Amino acid sequence: xxxxxxxxxxxVARTIPPFLLCVCVYACxxxxxxxxxxxxxxxxxxxxxxxxxxxxIAILVIFYVLIFVVIITYLRLLYNITRNPGFLPRSSxxxxxxxxxxxxxxxxxxxxxxxRTRTAEKPDKTDIDIERGADGNADGGAIPLDxxxxxxxxxxxxxxxxxxxxxxxxxxxxxxxxDRAHHCxxxxxxxLKMDHFCPWVGGVVSETSFKFFIQFVFYTLIFCVxxxxxxxxxxxxxxxxxxxANVHLAIGIGLSSLFxxxxxxxxxxxxxxxxxxxxxxxxxxxxxxxxTLAIRVPDRMLARLNPESRWAPTFRTITYPLPPVPLSPEAxxxxxxxxxxxxxxxxxxxxxxxxxDLGSPFKNLQQVLGYSIIDWFLPLxxxxxxxxxxxxxxxxLGPVVSRLKKEAGLNPPPESQPTTQNDTERKHKRRRxxxxxxxx
Numbered sequence: 001x002x003x004x005x006x007x008x009x010x011x012v013a014r015t016i017p018p019f020l021l022c023v024c025v026y027a028c029x030x031x032x033x034x035x036x037x038x039x040x041x042x043x044x045x046x047x048x049x050x051x052x053x054x055x056x057i058a059i060l061v062i063f064y065v066l067i068f069v070v071i072i073t074y075l076r077l078l079y080n081i082t083r084n085p086g087f088l089p090r091s092s093x094x095x096x097x098x099x100x101x102x103x104x105x106x107x108x109x110x111x112x113x114x115x116r117t118r119t120a121e122k123p124d125k126t127d128i129d130i131e132r133g134a135d136g137n138a139d140g141g142a143i144p145l146d147x148x149x150x151x152x153x154x155x156x157x158x159x160x161x162x163x164x165x166x167x168x169x170x171x172x173x174x175x176x177x178x179d180r181a182h183h184c185x186x187x188x189x190x191x192l193k194m195d196h197f198c199p200w201v202g203g204v205v206s207e208t209s210f211k212f213f214i215q216f217v218f219y220t221l222i223f224c225v226x227x228x229x230x231x232x233x234x235x236x237x238x239x240x241x242x243x244x245a246n247v248h249l250a251i252g253i254g255l256s257s258l259f260x261x262x263x264x265x266x267x268x269x270x271x272x273x274x275x276x277x278x279x280x281x282x283x284x285x286x287x288x289x290x291x292t293l294a295i296r297v298p299d300r301m302l303a304r305l306n307p308e309s310r311w312a313p314t315f316r317t318i319t320y321p322l323p324p325v326p327l328s329p330e331a332x333x334x335x336x337x338x339x340x341x342x343x344x345x346x347x348x349x350x351x352x353x354x355x356x357d358l359g360s361p362f363k364n365l366q367q368v369l370g371y372s373i374i375d376w377f378l379p380l381x382x383x384x385x386x387x388x389x390x391x392x393x394x395x396x397l398g399p400v401v402s403r404l405k406k407e408a409g410l411n412p413p414p415e416s417q418p419t420t421q422n423d424t425e426r427k428h429k430r431r432r433x434x435x436x437x438x439x440x
Contacts, residue, residue, distance in 0.1 A: 006185060006186050006188075009186045009197065009199060010186060010187075012199040013186075013197075013198075013199040013202045013203055014202065016199050016200050016202065017078060017201075017202050020074070020200070023255065023259075024067060024070075024071065026251075026255075027067065027227060027252065027255070028063075028064075028067065029248070030231070030248045030249065030251070030252040031059065031060070031063050031227070031230065031252075032060065034246050034248045034249060035056075035059065035230065035231075035234050035249070036056040036057075036059055036060050037056070039234060039238070040052045040053070040055050040056030040059070041053050041056040041057075046242060047238070047241055047242070048241055049237075049241065059230055062226065063226065063227070063230075066219070066222060066223040066226055067223060069219045069223075070216070070219045070220050070223050072379065073212060073215045073216040073219055073379050074201075074216050076212050076215075076216075076379035077201050077209055077212040077213055077215075077216050077379075078201065078202055080208050080209040080212055081201060081202055081203040081204065081205070081209050082202065082203065084208045084209075085187075085191065085203060085204055085206060085208065085209070086191050086192040086193070086194075086204070086206035086207055086208045086209075086386075087187070087189045087190070087191055087192075088173065088175065088177070088178070088181060088189065088190040088191070088192065089175075090173045090174065090175065090189065090190075091148070091149075091173060091174040091175040092174065147321070147322050148175075149175060149176050150166075150167070150176065150320060150321065150322065151321070152178075153167045153176065153178075153294075153320075154294075154320035154321070154342045154344070155342070155391065156296075156391060156392060156393050156394070157295070157296045157392045157393060158293055158294065158295050158296070158392070158393045158397060158401060159178075159179055159293070159294050159393065159394060160179040160180070160291060160292065160293060160294075160355075161292050161293065161294040161318075161344075161346065162292060163292055163346070164318070164346075165294050165316070165317070165318030165344060165346045166318070166322075167294075168181075170183050170190050172188065173189065173190045175190070177190055178192065178394050179393070179394040179395055180192070180193045180207075180279065180282070180356070180394070180395065181193065181194070182194040182279075182281050184197055184204050186204070187203070187204060191204050191206045192206055192207050192208070192386075193206055193207035193210075193279055193385065193395075194206050194279065194281060195210050195213075195273075195279045195280045195281070196279075196280045196281070198213070201213065201216070207383060207385055207386045208382060208383075208386055210270070210274075210279075210368060210383065211368050211369055211370070211379075211382070211383040212379050213266075213270065214267070214270045214271065214274065214368070214369070215377070215379050217263045217266040217267045217270060218263075218267050220259060220263040221260060221263040221264050221267050224256045224257075224259050224260030224263060225256075225260055227252060227255075227256040228253060228256035228257060228260055231249050231252040231253045231256060232253055234249065235249045235250065235253065271365075274364060274365050274367075274368040274369070275361035275364050275365055276354065276357065276361075276364060277354065277356045277357050277358060277364035277367060277368075277398075278354065278356075282354075286352065286354065287351070287352045288351050288352060289351065289352065289354075290348055290349055290350070290351050291348065291349045291353070291354075291355050292346065292347075292348050293346075293347050293348070293349070293355060293401065293404065294318065294344040294345070294346055295344060295345050295347055295401070295404065295405060295408070295410060296342065296343070296344055296345075296410075297317065297343040297344060297345050297410060298410060301409070301410070302343060313345070313408075314408065315345040315346060315347055315408055316345070316346045317343055317344060317345055317346065318343075318344050318346060319341050319342065319343050319344075320341065320342040320343075320344070321341075321342075345408055345410060347404045347408060349400055349404065353400045354398070354400065355397055355398065355400045355401050356395050356396070356397060356398060357398045357399075357400065358396060358398040358399075359398050359399045366384065367383065367384050367385045367395075367396060368383050368384075368385060369383070370383065370384060371384065
C-alpha cells in the first residue's frame with residue numbers, strides 16, 4: 001500500500017500541469033484583451049489616451065512568441081517524464097528457497113525492511129569479511145545475494161561500487177544500480193541520475209529530462225519578466241489616468257512575480273548543478289561525499305598481483321565473474337573460474353571530490369545541454385550524458401579518476417597515452433559524433 005505522502009505527491013503532480021495550462025490561458029487573456037485591445041489598439045472611452053497600434057502589436061508578437069517557446073519546452077519536458085523517465089526495471093524478489101539457502105542474510109534483510117521508511121537506498125552488505133579471501137582479494141570472500149546483472153558492470157573500465165567491490169544494490173527493486181542511480185519513493189523505482197521529484201512538471205526529473213527542465217525554467221523566467229514589466233508599466237499608466245487599477249493586471253503582476261521568483265531560483269540552482277556535474281541528491285553532501293570506485297586493472301599488471309610477486313599493491317581487488325551462489329564447500333573446491341576474468345582495483349576518492357567533474361564548468365554544461373548552441377536553446381536532442389554507446393563507464397569521468405589511476409599505477413604505458421592536445425580533441429570529437437549518430 002502506498003504511503004499517504006506518496007499518494008499526495010502523485011496526485012499533486014497530476015493536477016499541476018492542467019493548472020499551469022489554465023494559468024497560460026489566463027495570461028493570454030490579460031495581455032490580449034485588457035492591455036493590447038482595450039488600452040493600446042482601441043482604447044476604451046474611460047482612458048484619455050490615443051490609439052497605439054504599433055505598441056500593441058509588438059507586445060502581442062513578443063508575448064505569444066515567448067509563451068509558445070515556454071509551452072513547447074514544457075510539453076517536451078512532460079513527454080520525457082511520462083514516456084522516457086529513465087526508470088530501471090525491477091527484479092523479482094528472492095524466492096523462499098533462495099532465502100532458506102542463505103540463513104546469514106535473513107536477519108539483515110529483515111532489518112533493511114524495518115528501516116525502509118527512512119531510505120530506500122542501502123548498500124547491499126554481507127556479514128562476511130571481504131578481506132579474508134584467497135590472496136587477500138575482495139573476490140575471495142564476498143558472496144553477493146544475486147549475481148544477475150553484474151555483467152553490465154564488470155565489462156566496463158570503471159563503475160561506482162561498495163567497499164567490497166560490488167555495485168550498489170537497491171533492496172526495494174532487488175537489483176544492482178548503475179552509477180548515479182537513486183531510488184525514488186514517489187514512483188517506487190530506481191531512476192538513472194535522478195535529480196528530484198518535481199510536482200510542477202508531473203514527475204521525476206532525471207538524466208533524460210534535466211536538460212529540458214533547465215530550458216523550461218529559463219524560458220519561463222524570461223516570459224515572467226516580460227509579463228511583469230508590461231503589466232506593471234500599464235498598471236501605473238491606468239492608475240494615473242483613472243485613479244484605479246485593473247484587477248486583471250493586478251493579478252497578472254502577482255502571478256508574474258510568483259512564477260518569476262520560482263523560475264529564477266530553479267534556473268540558477270539547475271545551471272549551478274550542471275556546471276558542477278552534480279544532481280540535487282548528490283549535492284546534498286557534495287563537500288563530504290567519498291566515492292568508492294572499481295577501476296579495471298590492466299592486463300599487463302595482472303601478473304604483478306600474484307602473491308609470489310615482489311610488488312605489493314596498495315589497493316584491494318575483486319575479480320569478476322563472481323562464483324555462483326550458493327556455493328557449497330564441495331563445489332567451492334571443484335569450482336573453476338572462467339578463462340576471461342576481469343580484475344578491478346577498489347579505490348576511494350577524497351572527501352568532496354567528484355569523479356564525474358570533467359575539470360571545467362563549460363565541459364560539465366556540455367554533458368547536460370549538448371555540444372552545439374542549437375542544443376543549448378532548442379529542446380530537440382537528449383543530453384550527451386544519457387548516451388549509452390560508449391562502454392568505458394556509465395558516465396564520462398574527469399581528472400579525479402585519472403589521478404586515482406596514476407596514484408595506483410594503473411595508467412597505460414606512456415607510448416599508449418595521448419601525447420598531444422590534438423589527440424585529446426580527436427577523442428572528444430569521436431565521442432560527440434557517436435552521440436549525434438545515436439540521436440539520429
